[in-house]
Amino acid sequence: MIDLPQSPARLVAPSILSADFARLGAEIQAVEAGGADWIHVDVMDGRFVPNITIGPPVVRSIRKVTRLPLDVHLMIEQPEQHIAEFVEAGADIVTIHAEACLHLNRIIAQIHQAGARAGVSVNPATGVEVLRWLAADLDLILVMSVNPGFGGQRFLPHTLQKLEELGTLLDSLGHRPLIEVDGGVGPDNAAALYQRKVDVLVAGNAVFRSSDYASVIRRLHHPTGQ
Numbered sequence: 001m002i003d004l005p006q007s008p009a010r011l012v013a014p015s016i017l018s019a020d021f022a023r024l025g026a027e028i029q030a031v032e033a034g035g036a037d038w039i040h041v042d043v044m045d046g047r048f049v050p051n052i053t054i055g056p057p058v059v060r061s062i063r064k065v066t067r068l069p070l071d072v073h074l075m076i077e078q079p080e081q082h083i084a085e086f087v088e089a090g091a092d093i094v095t096i097h098a099e100a101c102l103h104l105n106r107i108i109a110q111i112h113q114a115g116a117r118a119g120v121s122v123n124p125a126t127g128v129e130v131l132r133w134l135a136a137d138l139d140l141i142l143v144m145s146v147n148p149g150f151g152g153q154r155f156l157p158h159t160l161q162k163l164e165e166l167g168t169l170l171d172s173l174g175h176r177p178l179i180e181v182d183g184g185v186g187p188d189n190a191a192a193l194y195q196r197k198v199d200v201l202v203a204g205n206a207v208f209r210s211s212d213y214a215s216v217i218r219r220l221h222h223p224t225g226q
């Protein structure tokens with residue numbers, strides 16, 4: 001199981017959903033050279049979300065071209081049926097959706113038993129309360145700032161208030177999993193996210209649709225004025 005930094009941290013996880021899939025290895029090596037901390041892998045099943053993306057064979061191939069942790073975001077129903085396969089393929093962090101699982105504690109334990117770090121994600125309309133009885137067992141909480149399914153969507157502003165509620169909840173519990181935000185993140189809202197104790201920024205379009213990956217990753221690590 002990989003070591004994770006303590007919160008507060010500032011990690012940047014480019015989402016390969018916005019990369020050129022025909023040149024995926026080169027794209028991943030370019031963001032690694034540009035200072036990325038993790039590689040964020042979006043797995044979609046056409047059921048939990050409207051889109052379909054990639055599965056374990058692609059994770060296995062990616063594993064060979066980078067030493068960075070693979071942060072695998074499962075936007076799929078019944079993730080418990082696929083966790084072992086993703087971890088065997090090379091996933092270091094496996095994040096499931098609260099909305100997709102009936103027995104979250106059991107599935108978190110399953111991820112740990114498989115040898116990976118465990119995260120739980122909440123959609124924009126899901127409150128933070130669902131995390132109360134999970135937080136002690138989690139390595140990561142992923143707050144979606146768009147409705148999952150596609151890259152390039154607009155950041156939903158209520159996410160900022162939700163992050164404040166999450167901070168209050170975690171303080172009251174005395175637990176500090178890493179907090180990650182995903183969707184519509186870029187250099188313009190990174191400072192507001194760090195102010196709300198976010199540790200990991202996922203960025204798809206902001207990185208891969210730019211002409212200078214390293215410059216965007218640098219600005220995500222150090223937004224203006226920070």
Ligand code: DX5
Pocket residue numbers: 015017018040042073146147148149150151152153182183184185202203204205206
């Ligand atoms: C959305 C995915 C995100 C997405 C982020 O469903 O989970 O990881 O790729 O892309 P941007 O940064 O373009 O919103």
Ligand code: ZN
Pocket residue numbers: 015040041042073182202
């Ligand atoms: Zn994602």
